Amino acid sequence: MAKFEWKTNITVEIEGNVYQVIDFQHVKPGKGAAFVRVKMRDIIKGGVIERTFNPDEQITTAHIDRKNMQYLYNDGTLYYFMDNETYDQIPVGEETVGDSLKFVKENENVTVASYQGNVFAIEPPLSVELVITEAEPGVKGNTATGATKPAIVETGAKVNVPLFVEQGEKIKIDTRTGAYLSRA
Structure with a gap:
């Protein structure tokens, strides 16, 4: 059986849980045996853990x-x-x-x-285009740099948009952060 090779972003199954490797480090102390220190995210429950492994330990990769x-x-x-x-x-x-x-x-x-x-x-996709269904009208003269107002898009989600964006316009949104990207 081939020796397991640690890499970032691989998924492994340990004790019935599935983890994605965030970071790992091979450690060779002056005394004692070498070990691998691994930082992993539980991809189902969401927590992050750190654990050490023997370099010869058999680990199962998770597909x-x-x-x-x-x-x-x-x-x-x-x-x-x-x-x-x-x-x-x-x-x-x-x-x-x-x-x-x-x-x-x-x-x-x-x-x-x-x-x-x-x-x-x-x-979800990284960005989506949605129509604004509710937004307060932009006030003329109220053009402070980076000023935003709340708006509601067609899915019912709230987004902060620049003052110049009006109700009925289509905008592009980053789905990871919920941030306004541009007019569509």
Whole structure:
């Protein structure tokens, strides 16, 4: 069996949990055996841990499936996604989806991440274009640099936009931060 090689961003399964390696360091102390210090993020629960391993310890890599799927609709408790290749539909619970669809409209594509057939995360596109449904009018003369006002987009999410952006306009939003990027 080949020796396990530590790398950043690989996923491993340890004691039934799946982790993504954030950072690692090979340590050779003056006395005693060498070891590997690893910082990992639990990709299902979200916590970060640090742990040491013997360099000869056998570690199992975890294969994460990331599939491009179309967000169909929400029936109140479940969100439905369709596989773009097989047209199979899968339901995903609210606790798994969380805030990840806050800027995603129905029929848009997202990435569904799963491990051993269990969906654990929904990854929206990096940026989306949405229409502003509610925004206060910009006040003439109120042009302080970088001034923003709250606006509500068609998915119901709140976004801070520059004063010149008006209701009915289409804007581009960064889905990771919820920040206004530009007019679309």
